[in-house]
Every structure is written in structure tokens, then in C-alpha cells.
Amino acid sequence: MGKDQDQALIEDCRNGDRRALGSLVRRYERPIYNAAYRMLGTADEAADVAQTTFLKAFENLHRYNPQYKFFSWIYRIAVNESINQLNRRKRLDELGDNEVASGPGPDATFDADQVSEELQKALMTLTQDHRAVIVLRHFTEISYREIGEILQIPEKTVKSRLFSARKAMKAQLERKGYTP
């Protein structure tokens, strides 16, 4: 993402330019929505979180430090909003149907939509911390350092947390009959 372009758009937004606002929203709405969806698992909640994320980001634009990348800042808001939303939700029954091995078995082939669905189910079994690192790494493709900035944890912790999250994810998929 172009840091300079973001800074120019933010400056224009600070001067009340709604066209710059439209450009900035267009640039980040998709990754923010996707990250929120992968954190939450439902389209409606993901849309709500995406909207809240942008509203909070622009309400607090005066607090944004241009030394940092805009996307780190807005992803941090998105991840925190997703976690808040999860906390508001009733705790999921982790011993529900999802624990039953109902996948297609190791030799089956499955299309992208099935992968997406099974992946989402597996993600939802992870802890919030594990889910956040997987989502940031795989669905927004940002570096360990940037993940650390967003989650406000050391890079070393990002690495170890990501490794544990992947292990848990793999085990979950295998329990369901997938062999990633």
C-alpha cells in the first residue's frame, strides 16, 4: 500500500475533501471487511465492524500519527472492534456440531467456497489471539513487524503465536477429515 498516497488522502480528508474520503475507504474497505469476517464468521457483523472501524478512524484522525502506516492503524481498530464484538456475543458452544468429523475425507477434492467455509469453521475454534494472527498474516498479508504493531506485541511473540495458531488450525482441520 502506498504510504505517501495514504498520507496525501488523509491530509485532504482533514481539509474536508469527501472525494479523498471515498478513495481511502475504497482502498481499505475490502481488506477490513475480509479481516472482520474471518474474525467473526458472519457477514452482517463483519459489515458492522467495517463501518464502525472507518467511523472511529475518521473521528480520531487527529490522533493518527503519520509516522506509522495508515493501514496498521486502521487494522488495529478493526481487530479491536472485532474482538469487542466477539466479547459482546454469547460464548460459542465449542462442543457443538462442529466437533463432529464430518469433512469429506483425506482424498476428497473441494472447491474454493468449501475451503472458505471449512476454514472459517476452523478459525472459529481458535482463541481470539490465535485467530487474529492467522487473519492478519493470511488475509491481509502483512509482515511480522506490522502484525506486532497492530496487535501491540513484540515480533518474537508474533512468530511464536503464529506457529501455535497454525498448529491448532491444522489439528482442527485434521479432526474434521481434511489434510491440509
Next chain:
Amino acid sequence: MMDEMDKERIQELVQAGVDGELDAEGRQRLAALLDESAEARALHEDLERLKAFIDRAPELPVPDSLHDAIVRGVTLPSPPAWKRWLRFSELPGFVRYGMAGAAAMVLTVVVYQAGEQLDPAQGYDDLVGTIAASGPDARKVDEVKFGSADARGEARLLAKPEGYALAVDLDLAAPTELAITLPGEAYRFNAFAQGADSLSAVSWSGNRLTATADGKQRFVVLLSESTGDPSPGEITLSLSRNGTVLLAGALDPSTARD
């Protein structure tokens, strides 16, 4: 047998390799490790397979209404008074057209004075009143329309007594590089005028004009024939972002000769 410390280091190195986080020296260390350790190879394969599995999940489309809902919900600070005066689209119509005309005249004059190959004698005064390059003496030769989620527009090629007018309307969601390429030496750029908003980084050299555009843009490029080649080829227009071509189209001036 690896001790816990070794195991942790190996996991970190292998995972960083899968995530593309290693520099050249790290990649060499990983290659050496994979050569000598079956355990590291198995871990590498596991992580690669999990990554490939996750990567197969498609990116989810954003709901249609989300963009507007976000933009409508955001309140921005009021622009400074002097900027409000320059907010073209909010001005009354007669002021807008007057300003557009004046801007076009100024730009055209600047171009005439700046370019060696420009010929004031050709008289493009009509550009002042016809930002869209229309007029009783203009005949549409070809047009191309393009549209995607965040880049829409159209380009019309009009034949005029003194040459061609290429009128371009764009509606872009993000800064986009624009390039117009003329076929060989058959045509040359004569003048350029723009409407409400301005392109940035406009430059032309030889048979190529480039600029950066964002939001709604309207501009006209005047061309004249320079070689009389009967089949010079097409005028191409392309839009790209970060080096990736988003849209490209071609306009054929040859039908104007019929």
C-alpha cells in the same frame, strides 16, 4: 535429537521461510537446514500445505451497500473557506461553465506557448466553449467505454476540421495512471484542456501522454495528423494502478477518412 532451543529456532526459521520473511542469508540457512534435517523438511511441508489450503479461500466480496454506508456515516472537518470557493461541483452552473471555459483557455494558451510543435494559427478557440469536444463541426469517429468496480469512463474520438479531439471522462476510486499512446508518427498532440478537476503529473513526449488521475475527470486532447499514413493504427488508452493495467482500450481514427 534436537533440544528445545534448537527446535524453537528451527520452527522460527522454517516458518519465516514459508512466510517470505527471510533475507538472502536466512534463505541460505534454511536451504542448508532442509538439506540435512528430515524433521525440518516435514515441518516445512506441513506449513506450506496449510498455507496453500488457506490461500485457496477466495477473498470475500464487500456488500454493495457498505461503501456508501461508510462514506455517508463519516463526518469530515469543514474545508477552509478558500477551498470551499474552489469546490467546483458545488458552484452554480453558470459559474462552473465560466470557470471551466476560463481554465481551458488558460491551459490551452500555456500549452501553445510551451510546446514546440504547437501551432497557434490552427485556432482551438472552440475548445474554450466545448470541453467535451462536441460542436457542430465535430463528428464522432469511434468511442470506447470501460467499467470495473473502481474505474469507469469513456473516451470519444471526434473528427474536427483541424484534426481530432479525444474527449475522455473518467470516474476513478483511487489514484490511477493514465496513458494515451498515438500510433507511430502519424499523429501528434496539439493541445490539452481539462474540466472541473485537474489531472496531475501531466506530461507528453513523442507519441505518448501520461498523467495521474483520481475521482471524476474530464479532459480533451487535440490531435493533428502529421504523416498522412493511410493506415497508421489505433490510438490506445490505458489505466493502470501500481504497475498493473486495469483497463485498456483502442480508438481507430481510420474511419474518419471514409
